[in-house]
Amino acid sequence: MPNRVLPVLGCLALALVWLLDLGVIQPNRIVPGTGHGLISAVGGPWAGLVSLVLAGCVLLSFLPLRRRYLPLLGLVGLSLALLPLLLEVFAGRHLPEDAPYARSSIGAGFWCLLFLLSLMLIEILGRLGSGRGLQLMILAVIVGSWLWILRGGGLESLSLVREFNARPDKFEQALWTHLALAFGAVGISAGLAFLLALKMIRSVAWRRPILGAVSFLQTIPSLAVFGLLIAPLSALAAAFPALQAMGIRGIGWAPALLALVAYSLLPMVRNTFVALTEVPESLADAGRGMGMNERQLFFKLKLPLALPVIVEGVRITTIQAIGLTAVAALIGAGGFGSFIFQGLGQAAMDLVLLGALPTIALALLADALLTMLAASLKPTPATA
């Protein structure tokens, strides 16, 4: 059966890459630039190559061949890996020599190409029924190749790279702050959630209040929570100088962490509780009937069976925390969000990208790694 998805995506990519601007040349950081379509941006031969590759994908996926997905994987993967070369060619052709502050930036056409090629890759990997391992490997190859191309220096003029080069140390600092806040919150709430879940398992009376409270927390929008925490925390810091000395005050990392922990509780508590209680009572009975005591039952039976679901809770929480940490920059907590909001303030869109893209990348990476972890913790192989 011919695949219908890939031709649709391929044709769409082909159309958009010709219709939209591939790249933009800006005379400086904030003045809008002039866009260049495919031919004008990279010249005839490259334009031909791009079109040829896309047409090739369409054609290949159209053919009712049995083994067409492997070559397609190669073609699309390679295209993605080498995509930044287009920008390099573009910058080389169009960047004026005498304007040191002129910069190239990425046009809608390029983004569309990137997006549609990624979709094609996802589709191909899905049809191949590939495991997470292969997917991560391909991702690593693509990202590696991008970094390698960036290293080469041909993309120095890219606005995004310029923004990064203006503040490499800040970037690193933002990365660590972001990670520390997100993972700190996940860690703390994991511990807390475990205790709460145990409490809920022990005592039925606590179930509704605890679940009600944590879902209430989840409902309140992040901005409101950050805002609401300012007053009490400032008051607290004013009342107890010791706390202030620890760095706890109305704005900064303390309210951010507190809010992130509050947000993380619901998925953690729910998943931990459900996982531990959904171990069938008949299994527990079997264990007991064989002579296990309650401790052995918990550590040998319940916990191993519950672990994948608990890790799933950790995954949801982590992704959410990474996103919310970006919002926390509004109350001075730092992290990639500070680039986003600075960029919005300065109308420097590539600074916004410098904050947004790593946040997305972090979320995707955390998602992939934790999904893999959950899969590897699955107590049993997928049923044959």
Next chain:
Amino acid sequence: MIELKNVTRRFGDAVAVDRINLTVETGEVCVLVGSSGCGKSTTLRMINQLLPHSEGQILVDGNDVTAMNPEQLRLNMGYVIQGTGLFPHWTVARNIAMVPQLLKWPRERIDERVHELLTLLDLDQATHANKYPQQLSGGQAQRVGVARALAANPNILLMDEPFGALDAITRENLQLEMLRIQSQLRKTTVFVTHDIDEALRLATRIAVMDQGRIIQHDTPENILRRPASVFVENLVGKQDRGLKLMSLHTVRDLMEAPPQPREPEPGADGLKEDDSLRVALSIMLWQNWSQVPVFNADGQETGTITRDRIIQEGA
């Protein structure tokens, strides 16, 4: 030996088991039957104290179970739970090795024992030992459940509808296997089922329960021939009793044996000594035989049986 003396179990105000007295002799298979919800599982689970009893006394080999450490008590009793209850995150081998591991047997002894049990229950070591429960068919899983219960060589077996969810053919095979194992090992067994044919086949004695009480506790033959009440009569299937009785006996019981077994004529048709009288009758009706030779397991002709005798004396 297991003794229940005036044992009662309540759930809230409801009485699940009501002052029952039951003695299961060493080496005996006691089968509990009764309609759904009559208290069979509850009775079983009180014996290994998964449920404490509300009143009365339960003795295992003369000792009161409430005085014993419950883990110790259970380690000495094999327990086959309804629906297998295998641990899904452990392999077949690890599931079987569970109790020996709890008992801290040495590694080699455990391996050896697992191997032995796999062989006993006709599961191939190479193909099955490292599978996970979900990768087994229902019948295989049931056998692993039985193996797990047997692993540490307990003197007592508690089996709660161990073949409950199986199709007729697998069920029959497991019953035969169970009879074979029992004839070798002679465990004191309490067996719960809702299948009367299974009960008749496996039991030394059957205890019929209704609404938490034991209505009758007797041998299969007596349960069929002399049901204590209308309830028992209905439970065992009034109409089909004649044929059911026939399945309690084998051809061996009614055949006329010559002094000496002899080699059969080549290609001769006949029955086996171990065939039940019911099977014998069905075949004879089908073939319209009135008399056939009987062969033993080695294929020697050991006697003859007549249709009239089956009909006269079979039921």
Next chain:
Amino acid sequence: MIELKNVTRRFGDAVAVDRINLTVETGEVCVLVGSSGCGKSTTLRMINQLLPHSEGQILVDGNDVTAMNPEQLRLNMGYVIQGTGLFPHWTVARNIAMVPQLLKWPRERIDERVHELLTLLDLDQATHANKYPQQLSGGQAQRVGVARALAANPNILLMDEPFGALDAITRENLQLEMLRIQSQLRKTTVFVTHDIDEALRLATRIAVMDQGRIIQHDTPENILRRPASVFVENLVGKQDRGLKLMSLHTVRDLMEAPPQPREPEPGADGLKEDDSLRVALSIMLWQNWSQVPVFNADGQETGTITRDRIIQEGA
């Protein structure tokens, strides 16, 4: 009348149904039996075109099904799907009323029909009509499924293991009900089951399938007496064939009737005309009777039957 001519169905490269020919006469019950995955459901679903066939021709009352509007085709065929497939968000009454509603019957006529069907299938209007499927027991749900299929009075019934998931007693009741309904309404029926006893009981003719082919298509008696292959022989249960044959006939067939029915002596024991020979034999063995009176449904003595005659001629 349903005719399948050289019908084949493939899934990818696999052949699920392989060039079968099957004719189901009007008013006949054709039962499809065979091991799991042999293509029974596929065959059924090709008849109402839920699955298009790959090759061959399917005629319903002489018309090629591919030429018909599929919705029209299906509206004229009652379909009982495996596992009931009731709509969980509709009440029992609405579920039953489904096809009449699709056919835009007037409100009162639908209500009347639903009432009629509930009565026919022994479901109490007051208690059950407004329940939702999840609130029914398995047997009740099955009956609603049958009622839904019968609702618009289709000439053809397709039933896919309609009693599959039921316990033995409910199953037996539904079979009896089905026989009763069939004796009144005479629908052309294709019925899938994996239970041989059920097939023997309900079928006008049985089609035995194996690996997508029809191995034998014949009356129950012939299937038992003259199995076309070893496969059929094993499928119907070789050992028990004698007793099975007996269940195809009733006491009425073998009793000796006096010219005139007469009132029985008060309190006299006996058999019923409709009892199967198998039941008769079992009871006679149990009671050690060699001859008993037979009563009809009104309790009049209509004849006598002897054990010897059953044994001689029953199988």
Next chain:
Amino acid sequence: ADPVVVSSKIDTEGSVLGQMVLQSLEGAGIPVENRLQLGGTSIVRNAIKAGEIDIYPEYTGNAAFFHDQADRDIWKDADKAYQEAARLDKEAHNIVWLEPAEANNTWAMSVRGDLARENNLATLEDHANYINEGGAFKFAASAEFVESASALPAFQEAYGFKLESDQLLILSGGNTAATLRAAALNNNDVNGAMTYGTDGGLDALDLKVMEDTAGVQPVYQPAPIVRGEVLEAYPQIREVLTPIFESLDLETLQRLNGQVAVNGVPADTVARDYLDSLAQD
């Protein structure tokens, strides 16, 4: 001794001036700690009062609000404003105002060059007339500008016009780079923007500042302010910073800010280049 914690506001000029302070102190051998671009005015102000930071560049006109004396006319005179700010802060918080730069970074309203030329707009009076006659106008500003009594409300009162809320594009937390750009790109029909006197992008983006003929705005001269104790510990701070701030005039600041905001040169590079050029002179 403890390092001097150098901070600044989060905006472009803050980053440039802050880097100058940081680098020059460092060059003078004073141990420093970098807490630049900490946040908005209120955040750095509270931080220095709490002693969390030691030095940052502040604007003279802001003292009016710190001490709740916004109504006085004294703030509209550069010298008097500086003296008054220094006095008030010294008394209240022992914070010392060092030599200010000769540049008035006051809030201003600018319009697109084409609009100004078509309608002959040069002063805020012209501008008010244009608005009152119903001319199409949409103004991009930060929340602070719209909010602060001395900014938009003061302009509106002095020149007699009123911007309705649908005539405002408020970029919460946005600074002039964003408002400038919005006006330059005519985003959402924006054709006017809040700007600062020292903004670097005015020329590049063809925006015209409306002259504040009524002198509504206080003078905002940037000056480093430092906690008294720290200045005692490192008295050389004054000598290091005075020549640098004296050298900064309006054009220089505009140029330096433009380097960062428009050309995207990192602030530390801009500061270093400027300090180097000072050293060469």
Next chain:
Amino acid sequence: MRVWLPPVMLTVLLCALSAGMPALEPLFEWMQPDKQNVIYERESFLFLLQNHLMLVVISALVGTVAAVAGGIFATRPAGRDFLPLVSQIASIGQTFPPVAVLALAVPVLGFGEAPILVALILYGLLPILRNTLAGLEGVDATVRQAALGMGMSPFQVLLQVELPLAGRVILAGIRTSVTINIATAAIGSTIGARTLGDPVIAGLVNGNTAYVLQGAILIGMLALTVDSLFEAAERVWDRRFLPQTAG
């Protein structure tokens, strides 16, 4: 109708609070003695509430229609090929942080209400899409077969069987989507949309805690109100279609 009581009460409270916030001036003055202005006055709270709500409602409506249509398309025979891709997009897309999505909308769409609306629609569509797929895929195959087998047309099956059965799951998706969008819209005031986030951001910029509190309280109340509305809707749905669990 007892289920509707909490949302109605919350709605009344929310409106009263938005309209009557100035009345609370003394309270905020006590909190924040050193500020001249303690009540946010640039826009009326009622206007902000209305604008905020409008953004969320429009994005939810458009998102629901698009997502349900997409979900239906991907589960029909004609669109089956796209099902794996669509469900992958739905789940991968949800790992994108909302702030990042909002930020990415600016370079493409500029500042103001229009871009935020587009971002909210696109982002809010994903949970609904995911739940629509799950709901439709979750409909028991035998039920669908039964419906076809009884003679329903595919369209009737969709309308009378599949959608009612999947509806509860879809509703839950809309609830998730709206919860996220209320939060994201609040952040939207950083890119020039006028929402209840405005006082919060203004307060953060100016160090005016009273503003922050006013905004935060109203956003929180709005979220609770809408959530309780969905809670009630789900109850009613359960009572209508899943009587056995409600009873």
